[in-house]
Amino acid sequence: MVVRRSSSMLSALFCLWIVVPLATSLSFNLSFLDPASRSGIELQGNATWNSTDGIQLTNDTIIYNVGRAVYREPLLLWDPRTKAMADFTTHFSFIIRHSSNASLSGDGLAFFMAPYPSPLLLDSSGGPLGIFKRGSLNSTVPTVAVEFDTYQNEWDPDDHHVGIDANSIVSQKVASWNGSLKTGRLANAWVTYDAITRNLSIFLTYADNPVFAGTDSVLHTIIDLRDHLPANVTVGFSAATGQVTETHAVLSWSFSSSLQPKSIPPPTAPTASDAAKSKSKTGLIVGLVIGAGALMAMAGLLLFVLWRRRKSRGRNSADREEDMNFDQTTDDDFMGNRGPKRPVELMEKDPRKELLVEWVWELYGRRTILEAADARLNGDFDETQMECLMVVGLWCAHPDSNLRPSIRQAINALNLETPLPELPPKMPVPMYCTLWSDVSQSLHASSLATTTSITAKSAQTGSSSMSPSSSHLLKSPKTEAVIST
Structure with missing residues (x-):
């Protein structure tokens, strides 16, 4: 019976384990012109709050300038237990404005994801946009970014392009923008990721009061984010200047993700399919x-x-x-x-x-x-x-x-929340012999007690009431066996 209860408990255990979900979503909608929206954001480097620009990551007065703004809480990008990935959509409005006193400006702004937490990188001004280190094209820190680049470095196709970076400042996919990204006009961008198709898409418009339809992306690529990022990531913005300056500002930001836990199917008979x-x-x-x-x-x-x-x-x-x-x-x-x-x-x-x-x-x-x-x-x-x-x-x-x-x-x-037990290297043997010995001793004692009791009573009555033939019958082997039974 104990074994049956163990089997039932084991079955219930796995049913519970299968349906236990993890915290799987992140959602917020912030306007940085409202001081009440600032508590969830961490500013790094030269980034400052501005009454008209929201978050001013860099300004046009300092060269080799880096500023970043990140959300304080981590995003669960994928479930380390089931490997399921999150869908997400983020929308942000920004302004890139070059200095009126210079013919050149740079270097650009990026939306990025990196391991949580993500401190400011030293020596990351200019072309690395504050998310990669200068002097190396490849990153030592896992990073995926969408860049809005306004300066042509030796690895860039031109000075007005949108790119997707994966652990390298050299964009994995790039699209030139037909026009200028640094006119000072308000831009609206959407970045979406479909966990099923692995499609990362970027949408950009300078239209007034745009409505997002999810079509006509500026740039998209197929990328498995699990190959480039850990499960928990930081999301935020980064901008940098080099020898020339530029103002980069983010005015609003909304983010929504959904990670659906995978259900584990019941055991099925193997087939050829x-x-x-x-x-x-x-x-x-x-x-x-x-x-x-x-x-x-x-x-x-x-x-x-x-x-x-x-x-x-x-x-x-x-x-x-x-x-x-x-x-x-x-x-x-x-x-x-x-x-x-x-x-x-x-x-x-x-x-x-x-x-x-x-x-x-x-x-x-x-x-x-x-x-x-x-x-x-x-x-x-x-x-x-x-x-x-x-x-x-x-x-x-x-x-x-x-x-x-x-x-x-x-x-x-x-759930890997506690260490596994240290079991003995050999399976312990159930002590069935103890149970059998107890039962045997009980049967033996009962048999002796019955025989002794009947024999004692016979001895007391045999001398006065039994005839010799009766006494002889009591000592008969067959009769003695029946009585003891």
Whole structure:
């Protein structure tokens, strides 16, 4: 019964683990002309608050100037447990204004994402736009950015372009803007990301009161952000000047993301279709551990049936001597064979795999537990998550019920919020011999007590009321066996 409860608890545990979601969205809408919207923003470098420009990242009076504005809270870009990515849409209005006293100005403004938290980079003025280091085209810090570039460096196509940067100041995709980006007019930009298609798109307009339709993007590219960024990222703006100056200001900013947790499908029968195999991968993992619990329940039931049969056979014996020696014989058989007969017949080429829990526990002791993963997965799984799942499964199937985890402990371990338990390298052996010995001793004591009581009563009455023939009948082996029974 304990094993059955363990199996039920294990099934409930995995159901709870599957449906536990993470905090998955970030949403805000800020107007930087309103002082009440400033609390959620962190200014870095030379960025300042301005009553007419909102956030003034740089001004036109300082060369080699860097200013940044970032949102204080992190964005969960993708779920490290399920690998699911977030969709997001961000809209911001900005102004780039070059100095009226100079023929050249630069260098530009960028919307960027980088690991959280993201401190200001030293020596990042000019062409790197405050998000990359000068002197190197590639970044040592994972960064994805959308740049509005106003100065032609040696790696740029011209001095008016929109680009998508991924860990490099050299744009992965670029589109020249038909006109000037630094006229001082109010620009509205949208950056969208579709987690299913991996499409990153940029929309830009200088129209008055624009309405976003989601069509006619200025630039787009297919990019898997998980390959370039960690799960938690900083989002914000950065601008820089070099030998020439320029004013960069952000007046408003809205952001909305949605990360839908992946549901884990139930185990399905394998088919020849690759699509069906892909859908059943997660189900196979869960089925592996739940199947182990069910196997233990069946083994326990068979042991109980065998015990009942042997007990019944001992009661129905007509021979008193066999009855008196039953316990000793049973103990000898148990000790000699190291326990009762296995409840299942071992077959196949590798018989260890028939007893799934023992086999997985043996691999755990050899530190090769990942070998128990279903071959149909073809190694396409996260090793940390797979190891966690199997160790927690062994923990839940521990032969000693007092050492099994609670539902909360198991869920915390599955979510990688607590360290995994240190299980013994070999699977502990259930102490069935203690139970059998107690039952045997009880039967033995009961049998002796019955025989002694009846014999004592016979002795008291035999001398006065029994005839010699009756006394002889009491001492008969057959009669004595019946009475003791």
